[in-house]
Amino acid sequence: MASSGKEGEPDMVPMLDMVFQLITFFMLVINFKSASMDLELKLPVVGSARPVDMKGSKDMLVLNINELGQLKVFGEVKEDIEGYIANEGAASRLAVRAKDRDFKDTDDLPSNVVVRADQATPFKLLNRVIKACQDNGFRNFSMKALNKKPGS
Amino acid sequence: MSRRRRKKHDAGGVEVNLTAMLDMAFQLLAFFVLTFKPAPIEGQISLRMPPPQPVVMARTKDKKAGDTNKTVTTGLDSLVISAFPNKSGGLGTMQVFDQPVATLAGLDAELRDKLTAANTPFEQVVIQVHSGLRYDALMSVIDICTRQKMADGKPLSKLSFVELDPDAK
Structure with a gap:
């Protein structure tokens, strides 16, 4: 380049191709739902835990409960657990009523409550959350667990 | 290649500057690489919990x-x-x-x-x-x-x- 005195132009096209392929890969595998999960929790290991069935997926309420019984939603600790669940229940009820006018306040909510609790959480603290959900009309629960120990 | 390029130049063809697109593509790539955090494969146990009954x-x-x-x-x-x-x-x-x-x-x-x-x-x-x-x-x-x-x-x-x-x- 310097010897000939001409301006060298590197061919960018293969690099651009590769970069776009990488971007496509990451776009396909990225999962924004994982933002609702607190990955610091150590879930219990249960052999019969089945993979999440996405067919007929309904509205989901993901509740992360750490070993201190704190409720974390999108990384934020909710101090007023009962108040938060009551709000979510009311929002869910409104959404259902928009589709089904015959839906009554006393009817069970079709939403699914996904409980992600740390394995060391005492039942007393966990039950507080479950009871609050039940009191607000939630009936369908999914208890998250791992099929096998991490790293095995 | 150089002959073809020269021909294009001669014919007054337009050469697209890929640098800007490459910059943007690299920024997108950096974003995806930094935010990529594969979630562990989790299972679940589905339960239908009846309404709380007085005990x-x-x-x-x-x-x-x-x-x-x-x-x-x-x-x-x-x-x-x-x-x-x-x-x-x-x-x-x-x-x-x-x-x-x-x-x-x-x-x-x-x-x-x-x-x-x-x-x-x-x-x-x-x-x-x-x-x-x-x-x-x-x-x-x-x-x-x-x-x-x-x-x-x-x-x-x-x-x-x-x-x-x-x-x-």
Whole structure:
């Protein structure tokens, strides 16, 4: 380049191709739902835990409960657990009523409550959350667990 | 290649500057690489939890001699399991009604006998859980329960929890 005195132009096209392929890969595998999960929790290991069935997926309420019984939603600790669940229940009820006018306040909510609790959480603290959900009309629960120990 | 390019130049062709697009593509790539955090593959146990029902405490004066039923009076359709923790909060002792069960395998056999009997009255399982029992210990009991099948061949899905008094043993 310097010897000939001409301006060298590197061919960018293969690099651009590769970069776009990488971007496509990451776009396909990225999962924004994982933002609702607190990955610091150590879930219990249960052999019969089945993979999440996405067919007929309904509205989901993901509740992360750490070993201190704190409720974390999108990384934020909710101090007023009962108040938060009551709000979510009311929002869910409104959404259902928009589709089904015959839906009554006393009817069970079709939403699914996904409980992600740390394995060391005492039942007393966990039950507080479950009871609050039940009191607000939630009936369908999914208890998250791992099929096998991490790293095995 | 150079000949072709020269021809284009000569013909007044336009050469697209790829640098800007490459910059943008690299920024997108950097974003995706930095935010990429593969979530662990999680499973779940789906439960249909019936509405909370009032629990009647068994009064001490109503207890007969040898009656170890500690807490609840339930309907005929409920099979009652009690789970108590050990010192570390793990699974200690268990009972099916008043009958002690030593191991999870024993619980499995007991439930199978009671739920699959042709004339079984049970439609749901109520787990009385000590307030200090850890979640992983509870899940091991739930695991056994959800493996059970009812007399009609359908899997057991109706479960409910009752919190036991911390002093209960």
